[in-house]
Amino acid sequence: GESVGLHLPTLSVQEGDNSIINCAYSNSASDYFIWYKQESGKGPQFIIDIRSNMDKRQGQRVTVLLNKTVKHLSLQIAATQPGDSAVYFCAENWGSQGNLIFGKGTKLSVKP
Amino acid sequence: NAGVTQTPKFQVLKTGQSMTLQCAQDMNHEYMSWYRQDPGMGLRLIHYSVGAGITDQGEVPNGYNVSRSTTEDFPLRLLSAAPSQTSVYFCASRRDYSYEQYFGPGTRLTVT
Numbered sequence: 001g002e003s004v005g006l007h008l009p010t011l012s013v014q015e016g017d018n019s020i021i022n023c024a025y026s027n028s029a030s031d032y033f034i035w036y037k038q039e040s041g042k043g044p045q046f047i048i049d050i051r052s053n054m055d056k057r058q059g060q061r062v063t064v065l066l067n068k069t070v071k072h073l074s075l076q077i078a079a080t081q082p083g084d085s086a087v088y089f090c091a092e093n094w095g096s097q098g099n100l101i102f103g104k105g106t107k108l109s110v111k112p
Numbered sequence: 113n114a115g116v117t118q119t120p121k122f123q124v125l126k127t128g129q130s131m132t133l134q135c136a137q138d139m140n141h142e143y144m145s146w147y148r149q150d151p152g153m154g155l156r157l158i159h160y161s162v163g164a165g166i167t168d169q170g171e172v173p174n175g176y177n178v179s180r181s182t183t184e185d186f187p188l189r190l191l192s193a194a195p196s197q198t199s200v201y202f203c204a205s206r207r208d209y210s211y212e213q214y215f216g217p218g219t220r221l222t223v224t
Contacts, residue, residue: 042218
């Protein structure tokens with residue numbers, strides 16, 4: 001079975017609020033994690049990534065936090081906008097060939 | 113660059129029919145992969161290739177064949193379609209020494 005999972009399958013937030021999407025992983029040997037955004041009818045798009053030697057990484061309005069002690073990953077979106085409505089997937093590296101294993105996804109809905 | 117392209121966008125097959133899903137990338141990426149995405153589930157790796165002439169199995173390879181004769185193209189073949197193969201199929205590619213994968217727009221396949 002998949003080692004990457006999500007705590008919440010759906011998340012609804014008010015426009016302008018901050019969003020937090022959580023992800024748990026089970027393989028303590030994973031050293032790379034990545035978040036993807038998938039809009040309806042499209043392929044996943046890269047948002048942000050983090051290596052296991054880091055606890056936090058920031059991008060434009062997004063922050064990824066990694067807690068290796070409890071094998072937990074989170075994506076924070078600041079000032080959530082309607083355009084952020086999508087399904088968000090976390091993934092971890094798998095095997096020696098650079099493959100990724102994906103979680104089941106969280107659907108983020110932004111209320112105007 | 114067009115990035116990763118996939119054809120067709122939609123396809124309906126009858127059980128037992130065969131077909132090939134096409135995938136091409138113009139970024140000179142060595143690594144290419146195929147995923148399937150089913151409702152409520154994340155992306156599952158079917159097959160991948162780390163370069164021309166080299167392919168390997170992912171999590172769910174049964175019922176699918178691949179080949180990689182050029183760096184640009186990575187077709188996925190269904191030899192005898194089954195209803196269980198109804199899914200959305202995504203092709204992806206990445207550079208060497210990077211985990212970030214670039215996804216195509218997907219092919220929605222229905223097997224009746």
